[in-house]
Amino acid sequence: MxxxxxxxxxxxxxxxxxxxxxxxxxxxxxxPKSGKELRGDLNEQVDVLKEKGTQWKDVAYEKGIEIGNVAKEKRDSILDSTSGFVGVVKDKSGQLYETVSKQTKSVKETANAGLEATKQAAQKAGDTFRSEAKDAKSDVKDAAEKNKKKK
The missing domain is CATH 1.20.5 (Single alpha-helices involved in coiled-coils or other helix-helix interfaces)
Structure with a gap:
């Protein structure tokens, strides 16, 4: 070498x-330990870890159920409050409809009364005009006859 x-x-x-x-x-x-003892300790630790994993799984499952129940309660609460809101909106819209209907009826009645009064006033004015026109016609006729006689 x-x-x-x-x-x-x-x-x-x-x-x-x-x-x-x-x-x-x-x-x-x-x-500190022989190989058999070390393998036994490792197996015990693996079993402990498996048990903890199972416990964590169970806790997660229970928490999931709790969260699901809370979500259902919140949903029901929201549905109750919205249905109450919908009822209020229906009531208010019904009241608004009634008010508008009454106001519309009142306006129609006022318009019809005004129309009737206008018709009556127009008829009276027409009658007065005819009467005055007849009087004027007879006055003009009389004046024309007087004028003819004077000539």
Whole structure:
């Protein structure tokens, strides 16, 4: 084998092998539990985590039901308040319709009364005009006869 910078490859491999053996022995001597015990502890921790996951799932399911119930209550509350609002709007629109109907009837009656009074006044004016026209005709006739006699 060749030397490189004063380190022999063979010596390096031997040092690595000895270091690995010393490390393994130290790890075995200082390990707190055996492999079976460590696997048992890991299985227990996995079981605990599974149980917590199941509990979280149950809590999430219950919270979902609670939120759904609250949403239903709010919806019912909103429907009740809007139906009350719709009832008020119907009542007010009915009252408005009645008021408008009464006002329209009153305006029609006033217009008809005004029309009747106008007809009567026009008829009276026509009668007066005819009477005056007859009087004027007879006056003009009399004046024309007097004028003829004078000539």
């Amino acid at each position: 060749s030397e490189k910078d004063g380190i022999n490859v063979k010596d390096f491999l031997i040092g690595g092998l000895i270091g690995g053996i010393v490390g393994s022995v130290t790890a075995l001597l200082l390990a």
